[in-house]
Amino acid sequence: MYRSKILAGLLALGTAVAAVGCGGEPEGSPGTIKVGLLASLSGTYQAIGTDMRDGFQLYLRTHGGKLGGHPIELVVADEGDGPPTAVPAATKLVKQDRVSVVTGIVGGGSAAAVYPVLTEAKVPFIGANARPVFKDVSRVWHTSYLSQETGASVAQYVRDHVEGSVYAIGPDYQGGHDQLKGFTEAFTKAGGTLANADGKTRFTPFPTTTNFTPYFAQIKASGAKAVYTFYAGTAAIDFVKQYSQSEIKDLPLYAAGFLTEGGVLNAQGDSARGIFSVLNYSPDLDNAENRSFVAAWKENHDGPPTTYAMASYDAAAVLDKAIGAAGDNPTPESINRAIGQLGQIDSPRGAWQFSKTTHSPVQKWYLRQVRQDGRALSNMVVTDLATVGK
Structure with missing residues (x-):
């Protein structure tokens, strides 16, 4: 009887181990994907960076913490006032945290300085605020605008x-x-x-x-x-x-x-x-996406959402579509390729899509x-x- 109970326990344990697999997820379930968010959480543009972080997190909260059906681990880093803090923060995201994609960045100077780090690591960048002109945008996308x-x-x-x-x-x-x-x-x-x-x-x-x-x-x-x-x-x-x-x-x-x-x-x-x-955005725009976005934002914030929050929310929406289309085991390369195949994005600002040449939005301004x-x-x-x- 005693040996039978031990044997039954071992069989049950073996079944449990087989179910979660080596990665800790139930067999057949999508694995967790790491996303790095770099934004100014201190310094001159702290309020902007905070809105960007909150906008991305709002999308995650309203979508069960998943993008494209995969659980997301969001790694947040501080851009500070520019390149001296942005570059080491971005380097940590790609080399130590090993994120599959980076989003955010408030300043154009930060984006220019971080660009070589992300290019060398072959990690796609989905910017959500200012962006200077880059010669090679094969892994660079923006949900905000070109600065000019x-x-x-x-x-x-x-x-x-x-x-x-x-x-x-x-x-x-x-x-x-x-x-x-x-x-x-x-x-x-x-x-x-x-x-x-x-x-x-x-x-x-x-x-x-x-x-x-x-x-x-x-x-x-x-x-x-x-x-x-x-x-x-x-x-x-x-x-x-x-x-x-x-x-x-x-x-x-x-x-x-x-x-x-x-x-x-x-x-x-x-x-x-x-x-x-x-x-490119105003909280009084009258469309279904914006009404839902504003209502969800106001559940946890006193004022209306900003363009910074909206663009970061849209960055999450882009990743949601791209990761879902990137196969069972998305990689930085397959996610980047899927972004390039996206069509129209329904957004609180109104519908927009990526330019084929600049990878920034073709969008209306107000x-x-x-x-x-x-x-x-x-x-x-x-x-x-x-x-x-x-």
Whole structure:
């Protein structure tokens, strides 16, 4: 009797071991896939990075923690303020954590610096915010935009609605250069005139500039009839508050949407009223995907979702489709190949798809204005702008 009980126990144990297999998963079940998310969780752009992390996690939460039927282990790393922290964090993700794909990255400078690390490891990158132009995009995809597209999409509108010259100003780093270049090139091509001395954008030291008053004096002296700018994070708060109290406060202010996006608008308060901005998303867009997204976001957040959260949410949606199409045992290579075969993506911003040449979205852009929305100020859509991407 005693030997029989031992034998029965051993048989049961053997059956259990066979069921889970060597990988710890039930036989026939899809294995866990590691995804690395690199975003600014400290520094100037902490609020942006936090929204990106939360947007990706929201998709996972509303899809049972799986993408493409596979359980996902999300490895989160801090990008910080740029390359000095972003590069070692990305290196750890691919060499130590051995993730199959990397997503996120707030800054264009960080993306450029991390690019060689991911290329060498042959790990696909699905960016969810700023992106400079890369020569080889075979493993690079973006759910946000190319940095120059923001300003380019609103340039004709500004040319048509401002009677006179426009002053361009922004931060002196890769993302600022790209954002302002997109506007100034398209604006002058459309027949617009820059008020800046020598027709060149005024760049302010980054991230050290906190007092913008001297620059406002230069804008006043230039005779500009409007201002176009790009700032984000804490710099956006400083710029807007000081602008509203300056001698140029009555000049129309146009900006890349990041100037008043998310938590910075709450911090700016009434100083931001009336600012025009251009972006690929607004929480008041009326479509089924956006209504579901906004409702799910508000379950755990006080304010509406941002473009940063939306783009990261879409990065997870892209991976959901691609991993599901990448076979029973997805690899970085098969996931990357599957992304290239995706068609239209239904998104809170409206439907979009990857460009075949740049691997960034072909998408519509929107002009917004900070207006009263009930008891709060919000970015509200004024009109559709151009569809950009090729």
